[in-house]
Amino acid sequence: MSNALKNVKVAPNSATLEEARHRVFDFFKTACRSLPTVMHIYNLDDVTSISELRSTVASEIRKNSHVTNPKVIDMLLFKAFEELKNVVDMAKQRHHIIGQYVVGKQGLVQDRATKDQGISPFLKNFYNSNYS
Numbered sequence: 001m002s003n004a005l006k007n008v009k010v011a012p013n014s015a016t017l018e019e020a021r022h023r024v025f026d027f028f029k030t031a032c033r034s035l036p037t038v039m040h041i042y043n044l045d046d047v048t049s050i051s052e053l054r055s056t057v058a059s060e061i062r063k064n065s066h067v068t069n070p071k072v073i074d075m076l077l078f079k080a081f082e083e084l085k086n087v088v089d090m091a092k093q094r095h096h097i098i099g100q101y102v103v104g105k106q107g108l109v110q111d112r113a114t115k116d117q118g119i120s121p122f123l124k125n126f127y128n129s130n131y132s
Contacts, residue, residue: 013074020073024061027077027084031057034088042094048102056101 014020035050035057044053064076086092119127 014070017068017070017073020070020077023077024073027080028057028061031080031084034084038087038097041088041090042097044094044097044102047098053101 014023032054035053038053039045039050061080064073067073067076087097
């Protein structure tokens with residue numbers, strides 16, 4: 001299953017910011033090419049689509065768009081390749097993928113709000129004080 005990532009290696013270091021930028025685009029292309037495999041491995045067809053996962057990958061990359069040091073970008077790329085390799089090699093379980101890349105942090109808040117409807121005010125205050 002990990003045939004898509006066998007020949008992908010992280011280059012030693014980027015000399016310039018432009019080179020690091022191109023390597024980020026290459027990583028994005030590699031990640032997008034592996035998304036159908038990820039969808040199949042983790043059976044995510046009922047939960048999300050490839051385009052939503054592609055948007056999630058793009059947003060994860062954009063979180064670090066303020067970084068301008070090529071060495072830091074290389075380190076982030078190394079971590080990203082490791083994460084992608086772990087996902088493709090099935091080192092994570094389905095609920096890890098759904099929790100990290102499908103539902104995300106906003107989904108946890110939405111789930112908690114729908115569960116609180118039948119709870120007493122005392123318990124609502126208790127839960128809010130412990131989770132906020």
